[in-house]
Amino acid sequence: MTANLIDGKEIAKTTRSRIKEDVEQLIEQGTIPSLTVILIGDDPASHSYVKGKERACEQAGITSVVKRHPESFTEAELVEEIRTLNEDSSVHGILVQLPLPKHIDETVVLDEISPHKDVDGFHPENVGQLLSGGEGFVPCTPLGIIEMLKLTGIEIEGKHAVIVGRSNLVGKPVGQLLLNENATVTYCHSKTKDLYKHTLDADILIAAVGRPQMIGVEGIKPGACVIDVGVNRVDGKLIGDVQFDETKEIAGWITPVPGGVGPMTITMLLHNTVLAAKRLGRCNDRS
Numbered sequence: 001m002t003a004n005l006i007d008g009k010e011i012a013k014t015t016r017s018r019i020k021e022d023v024e025q026l027i028e029q030g031t032i033p034s035l036t037v038i039l040i041g042d043d044p045a046s047h048s049y050v051k052g053k054e055r056a057c058e059q060a061g062i063t064s065v066v067k068r069h070p071e072s073f074t075e076a077e078l079v080e081e082i083r084t085l086n087e088d089s090s091v092h093g094i095l096v097q098l099p100l101p102k103h104i105d106e107t108v109v110l111d112e113i114s115p116h117k118d119v120d121g122f123h124p125e126n127v128g129q130l131l132s133g134g135e136g137f138v139p140c141t142p143l144g145i146i147e148m149l150k151l152t153g154i155e156i157e158g159k160h161a162v163i164v165g166r167s168n169l170v171g172k173p174v175g176q177l178l179l180n181e182n183a184t185v186t187y188c189h190s191k192t193k194d195l196y197k198h199t200l201d202a203d204i205l206i207a208a209v210g211r212p213q214m215i216g217v218e219g220i221k222p223g224a225c226v227i228d229v230g231v232n233r234v235d236g237k238l239i240g241d242v243q244f245d246e247t248k249e250i251a252g253w254i255t256p257v258p259g260g261v262g263p264m265t266i267t268m269l270l271h272n273t274v275l276a277a278k279r280l281g282r283c284n285d286r287s
């Protein structure tokens with residue numbers, strides 16, 4: 001058996017053209033959705049991701065501004081910049097590219113972003129909304145994964161979803177979303193004993209550890225849906241967390257790296273920015 005490929009690029013393309021229509025409608029109503037990205041330091045991977053975000057915004061008709069700062073930019077300067085953007089009614093979405101330099105406290109910074117402009121969904125208010133089933137912003141990668149499953153027609157309800165990795169960015173929120181979709185959810189992590197005992201029972205396996213090819217085919221249940229969130233750069237090449245070539249022979253569905261989750265992450269950033277513009281627009285109408 002060979003797995004069906006979940007083509008993230010193709011799904012992203014379809015979703016982005018839908019978003020573009022939304023943007024056009026908003027522009028007709030007088031609002032140009034706009035995203036500001038703050039990028040500190042000169043990590044090549046971060047610069048490349050941010051370029052991808054800029055390109056995607058441009059294609060969708062969303063205004064994007066990138067504020068680039070040297071490694072020496074201070075936490076106080078960053079907080080000040082965020083406060084200014086929070087107040088600026090022409091800015092709908094604010095994203096601070098991670099990771100930040102060591103001298104800046106990520107928590108302090110993320111807490112400073114207005115929850116109404118927090119298109120990453122990292123602000124504690126939005127994290128809380130996700131847990132309680134509210135209407136906050138949901139982190140882009142987890143949202144992209146759910147969208148991809150739905151658009152591919154993979155049933156979530158009643159399925160056993162096993163997540164490997166418990167980061168705040170991906171592991172934890174994707175588990176919560178799957179739970180909200182009525183999956184039975186298991187979280188695995190670096191201290192989990194006998195990892196494959198759990199993964200072998202997964203109908204839906206989410207690999208989000210950030211270690212190249214750490215999940216082997218011995219850990220995959222035949223017919224399972226395997227979502228590989230890994231973006232590990234090895235010798236200039238992008239490698240996932242799953243041994244793709246072996247796994248694709250027994251899985252039912254699998255996402256490639258690149259061309260899987262990555263393009264959907266950026267797509268959901270566009271989605272969240274449009275959502276922010278719609279919501280903030282409504283607030284401005286009322287004032």
Ligand SMILES: Nc1nc(=O)c2c([nH]1)NC[C@@H]1CN(c3ccc(C(=O)N[C@@H](CCC(=O)O)C(=O)O)cc3)C=[N+]21
Binds near residue numbers: 098257
């Ligand atoms: N505040 C913040 N929000 C983020 O969402 C965020 C972040 N910081 N820091 C870094 C990670 C990583 N991330 C990716 C986004 C797109 C691709 C992507 O599009 N990847 C393409 C390939 C891109 C390439 O070749 O370089 C693909 O998988 O096909 C990958 C990784 C967002 N992140």
